[in-house]
Amino acid sequence: MEGEDTVIRRDRFADGPARSFMSSLAADERIFAADLAVDRAHVVMLTEQGIIGDDEAADVLAALDDVEAAGHSTLPDGEDVHEAIESAVVDRVGPNGGKMHTARSRNDEVAACIRYRFRADLLSAVEATLALREALLEAATAEAETVMPGFTHRQYAQPTTAGHFLASYAGALERDTARLLDAYDRTNGSPLGGAAFAGTPFDIDRERTADLLGFDGVVENSTDASSARDFLAESCAALATLATTLSGLSTDLIEHAADGYLVLSDDYSSTSSIMPQKKNPDTLELVRAVAGDATGSLTALLTTLKGLPRAYNRDLQRATPHAWDAVDSVTEATEVAAGAVATAEWDAEACEADAGAGFSTATGVADALAMTGVPFRTAHELVAAAAAETESPADTSAANAAASGGSRAALAANLDAAAEEVLGEPLATYVSREELDAVLDPVGSVAARDSRGAPAPDALAESLARLAESHDGHAAALAERDAALESAADDLETAVSEYV
Template sequence: MSEEDDGTVVRRDRFSGGPARSFLSSLDGDARIFAADLAVDRAHVVMLAEQGIVADDEAAKILGALDDVEAAGFDALPDGEDVHEAIETAVVERVGRVGGKMHTARSRNDEVAACIRYRLREDLLAALDSVLALRESLAAVAEAEAETVMPGYTHLQPAQPTTVAHWALSYEGTLGRDAARLLDAYDRTNESPLGGAAFAGTTFNVDRERTADLLGFDGVVTNATDAAASRDFLLESVAALSSVAVTCSGLAEDLVFFANRGFVDLDDDYASTSSIMPQKKNPDTLELVRATAGDAVGAYQALATTLKGLPRAYNRDLQRATVHVWHATDFVSEATEVAAGAVATADWPAEALADAAGEDFSTATGVADALAAAGLPFRTAHEIVAAASETGADLDAVDAAAREVTGESLSELVDPELVAAALDPVESVAQRDSTGGPAPDAVRDALANVLGGIEADQTAVAERWEALEAATDALDAEVATYA
């Protein structure tokens, strides 16, 4: 029997060789979607059998062959342009021509899109787990360090005293929005393109909703061309991951700077020493977290450039698009996990932070506010404190400046005790109790909402994980009925 009669190849000789075969192949990088392809194949075959497009005994043979392919593993696949062709070839090798019925009523175009979406869902949820872990670490720091005063900076210059808790919650807030973006990306990724075929649908009576349900998708991408061609879900996912990476990069930069000033002591597990200078403790892991933003933004740039200007329906350019998404999910998730560990294990030296909290007259804004609260125009108060900052950061300097600017002594303008309190970093922070401010009570109020938001997002992510696991179990149960 000839190879053609045996049905053990997917393509004829005309398209099976030549110098460009290896260039066309994506098989080396397809291990990531091996399990996804098997799941998509199984769901498609079950649907074909239920719709009477293939016979039950034929479906049983194909599904049994897919079990054998899975047991043999990715490395045992025959050569092919990609994992999809290789799996189909392996099935045909095991059961003969009937294996070719597996590809009835679909194209590699909708198959590929379904596999990418199927696998990306897990990667997005894993990224969300990492973000939630970092948010929990920051919330724990905020709870423990609500009264730990520290210097706050703008332009890397001492600006106003704040607290470690307030700093931590500033990043938690951004990460909360990052999590929302990832959840949105997940929900738009979680739609099935299967059944769209090459781009114009199929003549077979397929049930697209059934395969979507078997694979745990929330619905279908209705338009067949949109289903096969669109990759906006990739762009949205990488954009959301890039935002996480940029947030983590800023967090890492702060911690590197704080470590330089002696404001934080990183655990040894998140630092290293020099190969030549034994006294060094370098925040190396956080420097790599900081650099990951470049990887993520670069992935977004590469992906957007690949997708730009493609004609509608499927183009082979899309084969080069997906690798950028896998890189971004891996780099960003790992970097976020490292950041979470570094934050959770760091020590905040309260004495050193308190000593630095008032440096360079960083309580000046509080003094100006105290003068303005006593009835002076804020611009006059600003002028007085600016003049005082040239000579010192004490009551005498403020009094001299008040006389210079207004012709009146400080005691004639305001109770000096109010100014004295505003000059103290701890008291200055305590006075800033507006919503979102650094005062310990304001931070504790904010923390209650933060913890509620984290819990809500944990529930949302857990529900999505559970839905995927339930779909896997349901598909396995359906496949088992054909054994």
């Protein structure tokens, strides 16, 4: 699809009935700037290699400046932005404008444009995850001692802290960021020089165009270079995983708001159209829904790619928009989630009031017994029997008393009875009443769990320090990649200025 053959093919099929169906020109506005950069780098390389003359390069590069200034909306009709830009250049400088397409195909050209633009979108997604991680770490630090109930199966489980809960999502997002950076690195390879799929006889310098465009290197095999879209699949998988993390975070924040543990900012809420007293977490519900969009984009992309013959197939034109949709929706959702986390206010009293509900500290008694040598499974059964014999208040407000007062005293009495029955000795033989009171108290229960990664304040502080260090490392990695792209853009501008 090079040189004169391209022009002949266009003339022959210019008025076919399916031209509008085949055209991607409108959607290609997204890669308009990318195509101009790719064209410039390619022309510079051709000139440096002596494939086209300096004057011809100057005319073409000046025409590309004119095309850029005029904008995508002024391009002539064409199958795609690549054809339209070339036609616009030919219109300005005559047939020699077609020399910009020497030694390449639209196959390697479009692959380069997609990678060029998509890598920038991936860095925007990385930046969004860093902002959300920062919001989570700041909130986790502020709420490190805010004791609250933990849940499994949405049932009261063990006491934890709001800080520990928030840090759990910071940990998940740490991996999401790493996946996106890995995807970026595999996206940032240059396919230019692969031509249609079988390379070119011209003495091109693939490394030169890669450097001018800020790619880390070349995609070696010419067929692989032109046809590969696995970088889109990998990136969409990383984005869908990130969206799943956001979905879980949204659900937890929505549930905790409904339980009264935190108040979402009005900026991230709305009211009912009929019930003025309501405050709905609509924004987070929309963030949660993006997981469906991202998963759908990934599925659509993989389904399109499945079973395609090697080299270029027009199916790929339908594949790329799924990646654009995924990166746009997930990046925006991540930014919104960061704002919701940063502006939410935690109600420490409400959190602590429910922290011992449902005998949630009972596990601490089993642990205390096990630490004296009682087999944990025996201790577990002993505590389960005592809890079953202790009346559990029926409603939530009364359940709060399970951590103190009469309910705690009743549980202690039943623990004594169970110890006599199971162990043949009073509970005090193993655990003193002072120790028992400490582990039955939600604050004491949290403080006792101080292993690495646990919610005890000191353990959490160490985890947060590690998470902050990782955040800074990823921020530095983002800055390094941004700087490399900016440097390459400067180099390309300098190289073009040698001719224009």
